[in-house]
Amino acid sequence: MEVGFAMCGSFCTFASAFSALEKVARVHNVIPIFSQASYTMDSRFGTAQEHILRVTEICGREPLHTVPQVEPIGPKKLLDALIIAPCTGNTLAKLAHGIADGPVTMAAKSHLRNGRPVIIAVSTNDGLAAAAENLGRLLSRKNYYFVPFGQDDPLKKPTSLVADFSKVLPTLEAALEGRQYQPILLR
Numbered sequence: 001m002e003v004g005f006a007m008c009g010s011f012c013t014f015a016s017a018f019s020a021l022e023k024v025a026r027v028h029n030v031i032p033i034f035s036q037a038s039y040t041m042d043s044r045f046g047t048a049q050e051h052i053l054r055v056t057e058i059c060g061r062e063p064l065h066t067v068p069q070v071e072p073i074g075p076k077k078l079l080d081a082l083i084i085a086p087c088t089g090n091t092l093a094k095l096a097h098g099i100a101d102g103p104v105t106m107a108a109k110s111h112l113r114n115g116r117p118v119i120i121a122v123s124t125n126d127g128l129a130a131a132a133e134n135l136g137r138l139l140s141r142k143n144y145y146f147v148p149f150g151q152d153d154p155l156k157k158p159t160s161l162v163a164d165f166s167k168v169l170p171t172l173e174a175a176l177e178g179r180q181y182q183p184i185l186l187r
Helices: 011-027 036-040 048-059 069-075 089-096 101-113 130-139 165-176
Strands: 002-007 027-032 081-087 118-124 144-146 150-152 161-163
Touching: 002 011, 002 048, 002 101, 002 165, 011 027, 011 048, 011 081, 011 118, 027 036, 027 048, 027 101, 036 048, 069 101, 081 089, 081 101, 081 161, 081 165, 089 101, 089 118, 101 118, 118 165, 130 144, 130 165, 144 165, 150 165
Parallel strands: 002 027, 002 081, 081 118, 118 144
Antiparallel strands: 118 161, 150 161
8 A cells, every 4th residue: 555644843742753753664555744844843852854864774765745746646646545644723723624735734735535434633722712613614515534633731731732653554554445443532
């Protein structure tokens, strides 16, 4: 199977995302994709160059990182599934409203034209606030599947949601069978 693994700029979850990527890459051929932020921004969680090198090492190829690089995904039917991990609130909003202005959202739009699964591993500080509407829109949309998620720190960040990245691979396998991995909500 050909699986796209797109990373958005929720840098605090990159360690978990890399672990999930390694598990997926052991089973499937992975085409990595970086958002503009992931490809260019340094953070306290590492430099962009360190992240690019790590993903290149895991996947055996450099990440796609421009709209022209990902646009052929749909017309050429390059992927069986697309994972977005982490998927930020910004990316959730764009997907929910059909905006394809960057490599990750264009990859999703292009891929969805073939009716194939997009797996979302959400990571957003406003998942139970401003991003909740967009989360709800995608939960009810065909071909979107969610990695189980829950509140990561209910007391200090009561509206924050994060996926359980250890469940990316089983969510992918279920999505390839046309079903949502359960339960979606973590306790």
